[in-house]
Amino acid sequence: MGFENLLVGFEVALQPNNLLLAVIGVALGTIVGVLPGLGGANGVAILLPLTFSMQPTSAIILLTSLYWGALFGGAITSILFNIPGEPWSVATTFDGFPMARNGRGGQALTAAFTSSFVGALFSVVLITLFAPLLAEVALKFGPPEFFAIQLLTFSSFVGLGGGSPIKSLVSILIGFVMAGVGLDIVTGTLRMTFGFTDLMKGFDFIVAVIGLFGIGEILLTMEEGLAFKGASAKMKPRVVWDTWRILPRYWRTFVRSCFIGFWMGFKPGGATPASFMSYSFAKRFSKHPESFGQGDIEGVVAPETAAHAAGGASLLPMITLGIPGSPTAAVMLGGLIIWGLQPGPMLFKEKPEFVWGLIASMYTGNVIGVIMVLAFVPLFAAILRVPFAILTPLIVSVCAVGAYSVNSRMIDIWYMLIFGVIGYAFKKLDYPLAPLVLALVLGDLAENALRQSLIMSQGSLLIFLERPISGAINAVALFFFALPVITPWWRRLRGVPVPAASPRET
Amino acid sequence: MRAADLTTAAVLIAGGLLVISDSLRIGVGWGTDGPKSGFFPFWLGVIMVGACLVIAAKAYRRADRKPFVRRGAIAPVLKVLLPATAFVLSIHWIGLYVATTVYMGFYMRWIGRHSWALVVVVSVTASVVTFYVFEIWFLLPMPKGPLETYLGY
Numbered sequence: 075m076g077f078e079n080l081l082v083g084f085e086v087a088l089q090p091n092n093l094l095l096a097v098i099g100v101a102l103g104t105i106v107g108v109l110p111g112l113g114g115a116n117g118v119a120i121l122l123p124l125t126f127s128m129q130p131t132s133a134i135i136l137l138t139s140l141y142w143g144a145l146f147g148g149a150i151t152s153i154l155f156n157i158p159g160e161p162w163s164v165a166t167t168f169d170g171f172p173m174a175r176n177g178r179g180g181q182a183l184t185a186a187f188t189s190s191f192v193g194a195l196f197s198v199v200l201i202t203l204f205a206p207l208l209a210e211v212a213l214k215f216g217p218p219e220f221f222a223i224q225l226l227t228f229s230s231f232v233g234l235g236g237g238s239p240i241k242s243l244v245s246i247l248i249g250f251v252m253a254g255v256g257l258d259i260v261t262g263t264l265r266m267t268f269g270f271t272d273l274m275k276g277f278d279f280i281v282a283v284i285g286l287f288g289i290g291e292i293l294l295t296m297e298e299g300l301a302f303k304g305a306s307a308k309m310k311p312r313v314v315w316d317t318w319r320i321l322p323r324y325w326r327t328f329v330r331s332c333f334i335g336f337w338m339g340f341k342p343g344g345a346t347p348a349s350f351m352s353y354s355f356a357k358r359f360s361k362h363p364e365s366f367g368q369g370d371i372e373g374v375v376a377p378e379t380a381a382h383a384a385g386g387a388s389l390l391p392m393i394t395l396g397i398p399g400s401p402t403a404a405v406m407l408g409g410l411i412i413w414g415l416q417p418g419p420m421l422f423k424e425k426p427e428f429v430w431g432l433i434a435s436m437y438t439g440n441v442i443g444v445i446m447v448l449a450f451v452p453l454f455a456a457i458l459r460v461p462f463a464i465l466t467p468l469i470v471s472v473c474a475v476g477a478y479s480v481n482s483r484m485i486d487i488w489y490m491l492i493f494g495v496i497g498y499a500f501k502k503l504d505y506p507l508a509p510l511v512l513a514l515v516l517g518d519l520a521e522n523a524l525r526q527s528l529i530m531s532q533g534s535l536l537i538f539l540e541r542p543i544s545g546a547i548n549a550v551a552l553f554f555f556a557l558p559v560i561t562p563w564w565r566r567l568r569g570v571p572v573p574a575a576s577p578r579e580t
Numbered sequence: 581m582r583a584a585d586l587t588t589a590a591v592l593i594a595g596g597l598l599v600i601s602d603s604l605r606i607g608v609g610w611g612t613d614g615p616k617s618g619f620f621p622f623w624l625g626v627i628m629v630g631a632c633l634v635i636a637a638k639a640y641r642r643a644d645r646k647p648f649v650r651r652g653a654i655a656p657v658l659k660v661l662l663p664a665t666a667f668v669l670s671i672h673w674i675g676l677y678v679a680t681t682v683y684m685g686f687y688m689r690w691i692g693r694h695s696w697a698l699v700v701v702v703s704v705t706a707s708v709v710t711f712y713v714f715e716i717w718f719l720l721p722m723p724k725g726p727l728e729t730y731l732g733y
Contacts, residue, residue: 244592503585
């Protein structure tokens with residue numbers, strides 16, 4: 075089966091230059107994950123233009139390594155500074171920060187990194203086993219099936235995303251509309267340009283990501299007031315070793331969190347709910363639930379394992395179906411298109427060395443990642459001790475450079491700034507940004523799938539329900555869309571109070 | 581929050597109507613060989629206007645007195661946004677590298693009150709590093725101004 079392929083992949087991933095790229099990627103990713111205002115999606119977006127001239131396999135290895143690094147970096151700020159760098163690190167602060175305050179920071183960090191590693195590795199193993207099978211099934215998919223999967227992707231943001239479902243829907247629509255601006259390549263008609271030549275090329279999703287997540291996040295951080303009062307990070311080999319000796323005791327938590335993470339993660343927007351769910355399960359099954367929130371190591375293990383299992387799982391639909399599960403995966407997917415690869419199941423047949431190199435690099439990237447963060451934690455934590463009057467303009471100018479380098483257009487830097495303000499306002503008004511970005515990336519693909527399906531059926535929408543696979547997926551998608559309407563009604567029927575809205579993924 | 585919610589909904593409704601009108605202009609029906617260009621955006625616009633009307637109605641009914649930005653929190657936001665805007669504007673005349681130096685220097689001195697020595701060292705290093713990484717190493721040219729022309733780039 076896939077094992078010869080995986081060996082071929084390792085041959086690619088273990089080439090010295092690719093290993094070096096993985097090291098660079100993890101280092102940059104950890105920095106990006108530690109810095110406020112720069113997350114995984116943003117780091118990948120800024121770095122993407124630099125990879126245009128690279129080999130696609132090397133480029134994707136650099137970007138996925140950056141992604142792993144950003145996931146690790148989020149844990150550092152959560153535990154030492156009580157600042158969750160990413161939404162899925164919020165649950166890690168509950169017990170991680172109390173541990174650090176009690177002088178057990180080294181232990182908390184070791185537990186977090188190890189859990190991240192275990193979670194990610196679990197997902198990568200499952201990806202290795204299931205990706206070829208899923209791609210095989212997906213090869214039989216036609217345009218109606220692909221449209222159905224896209225519908226499912228977006229319906230899960232509305233139905234399962236948490237927060238306001240109708241605002242999620244509007245975010246998706248904004249993304250699709252922005253994707254439609256410019257030249258319609260099918261008919262050659264100009265759409266929604268209103269006579270402005272600058273609008274002809276449309277909006278670039280990379281610029282949107284840099285603005286929405288980068289600039290928007292800085293504005294939010296500024297409003298909340300920056301206060302980096304961190305605990306100190308001392309990592310001694312002895313502490314790492316002692317922590318590793320007690321971690322196997324929590325094997326049940328590891329296994330449970332891995333499954334929760336993977337199950338939540340391959341659907342969009344899954345990492346954050348997965349981390350919270352895993353945390354509350356760990357607390358419920360614990361013999362001493364009262365110690366949670368006071369600095370229980372299990373409270374670090376559970377969310378970190380689940381978040382990283384979910385982070386890995388979100389790459390599965392991207393490589394098999396060409397449909398990203400997270401904003402970061404969406405940016406990588408955009409990269410595939412720019413490097414001249416057609417994302418989707420055909421990739422396994424046409425570019426096996428690319429796909430398997432990517433999968434193998436997930437193993438190497440994680441091993442490199444866990445070693446590097448354990449070795450250099452104090453160095454990475456020191457970044458947050460750089461005064462914010464230096465960090466802020468530096469991040470803004472790096473964002474500007476990234477936005478400009480995509481198309482070498484000055485207008486893109488202005489777009490970035492405007493997107494930053496929009497991102498800031500949307501974040502405050504509870505319009506989620508992740509579905510907007512995903513819709514912007516997938517807009518053309520979704521529209522083409524819809525058009526081709528309608529051409530196949532001579533304009534009848536029934537084609538989406540009559541074909542068995544597409545019909546089944548669409549039924550689930552419609553159920554998810556209806557979920558926000560059904561749930562309150564169902565609760566009222568059973569007399570269950572409405573719970574508070576769960577924190578959402580950006 | 582209520583006013584901000586209503587304003588956003590109104591802006592989005594206006595945007596949705598613009599999308600609908602432009603789609604109607606290029607045709608939303610069935611062309612000779614498939615749906616016309618306006619078909620997809622038209623329905624996006626219709627759903628968007630509908631959804632935003634619901635948002636606006638919900639926001640209107642809610643008596644939310646919480647302000648969009650806390651009193652006193654607008655200043656730090658503007659302290660980032662205005663210099664950043666000036667920075668982007670200045671790229672047009674003096675190029676990205678000089679603009680980065682000026683912007684970083686200004687921000688470090690004005691907000692951070694760092695010593696002049698540190699200001700000069702950090703802001704110049706930032707530009708020089710950016711220049712080498714992008715212009716020389718990755719061959720991605722950035723917007724340039726009179727200084728770069730004078731230096732022969």
